[in-house]
Each structure stands twice: as structure tokens, then as C-alpha cells.
Amino acid sequence: MTSKTIGILGLGVFGSTIAKTLSKYDCDVIAIDKSEENVNRLESYITKGIVGDITDDELLTACGIGDCDVVIVASGSSLESSILAVMHCKNLGVPEIICKAKSRISTEILTQMGAHKVISPEKDTAIRVARNILHRRISDIIQLDNNISLIEFYPPKSWIGKSLQELDLRKKYDLNLIGYRNGPNEKLNIQFTADYRLKESELIVAITESDSFEKSDFFDDFAN
Known part of the structure; x- marks a missing residue:
């Protein structure tokens, strides 16, 4: 390159x-x-x-x-x-x-x-802080477009131990999985298969429509 x-x-x-x-x-x-x-x-x-x-x-x-x-x-x-x-x-x-x-x-x-x-660095930072306050599971949010965001978050307890195939994130939650980290500041792992099972300490990185998580109960819905 x-x-x-x-x-x-x-x-x-x-x-x-x-x-x-x-x-x-x-x-x-x-x-x-x-x-x-x-x-x-x-x-x-x-x-x-x-x-x-x-x-x-x-x-x-x-x-x-x-x-x-x-x-x-x-x-x-x-x-x-x-x-x-x-x-x-x-x-x-x-x-x-x-x-x-x-x-x-x-x-x-x-x-x-x-x-x-x-x-607008100050505005963007303020928005991210506000969203982090509302969504405690979210570690980071990056807005890619008007209504497309990259989010990094800890999986709900109901997801732990389940495979990606079982969870079917795209269909059920409108989440397009990019990869996962073993913890904060760890390297992003993009090599995964449908039978990979999520662990509690992992951070999931995915792309979704911003409107999907604007509601404060976004992750509450996941836990049900």
C-alpha cells in the first residue's frame, strides 16, 4: 500500500x-x-x-x-x-x-x-458522553454518517455463552458485527465463525442505524 x-x-x-x-x-x-x-x-x-x-x-x-x-x-x-x-x-x-x-x-x-x-470536536464529544450516560453497556460510539454508527459495547447477560448463529444479531437487533475485543484497549479480532460463543468480558464492535439505540431502553430490550 x-x-x-x-x-x-x-x-x-x-x-x-x-x-x-x-x-x-x-x-x-x-x-x-x-x-x-x-x-x-x-x-x-x-x-x-x-x-x-x-x-x-x-x-x-x-x-x-x-x-x-x-x-x-x-x-x-x-x-x-x-x-x-x-x-x-x-x-x-x-x-x-x-x-x-x-x-x-x-x-x-x-x-x-x-x-x-x-x-465539531466539542459537539461530537458531548454527544458521545451523553449517549454513554444513557447506555452504560456502550464503551464507545462513532457516528459514521447521518444515521449510521459504529458502536462498541459489552454483551447483555442473556447473550453470554450463546453462539453468533443463535443470536442472529443482524436479523433480531439490526447489528452488523465487525469483531470483538477481549477487553478494553485489546486488539480487535475480526476472525470469527457462526459458532463462536460470546464471553462476558468481551467488547462487541458492530455497525447499526443510529435510530436503533437512541432510546434509553435499547439494551434493556436485548436482555428480555
């Missing part, structure tokens, strides 16, 4: 976290930030770090942003800066532009300007 080149425009908490995470994988990271301190702090995590203005189209061109497979506009402090950065990336032909936003209006504007995906 050919390694990807990822551009990160803005190295605040959000951009820095992405850079550090990407450093664990086989990809090149080009990062730009107006703060020399921010760039220097991430020197060991990025392939190329540039101190400069992310709204400067000539700088973006010179730094190779146009050659990136994905560019993340991670500076959410100024909507104007984000808009200009998205416009320049679009003009440079970047195939995928991901942008951070702080409000619904900002999200709409950035989408209209050419961002392929706009995320």
Missing part, C-alpha cells in the same frame, strides 16, 4: 493530536502553523513542519499541500482563515478536505466552500 501524504493546517490541541496519532502509521505529515513553538514541539511527529500563515496560497503551494491526499484544516479559531484555507486547498486540487468548525453555521459555510467533511 502506498503511504498517504496528509496536510495539517493549524497545530492547536486538535491538529497536534491528529499529527501525533498519524505518526504511528505509515504516512507523511506536512504541518503548517503560525506559531514556531507549536511546529517545533511536534518536530519528532511530522515529516515537514512550516511556520507560516495557512491562508497564504503561495505558501501552501510551495509546501506541497496540493500533493496531499488529505488536508485537515484544524484551525477553528477564525472562520475566515478556515474558509480561505479550504478555498486554497480546493483550488490546489486536494482530493479530500476535512475541516474543524465550532458552530452549525460555520459547518454549512465550510461545506459550501468545498470542505468534504466538517467536524
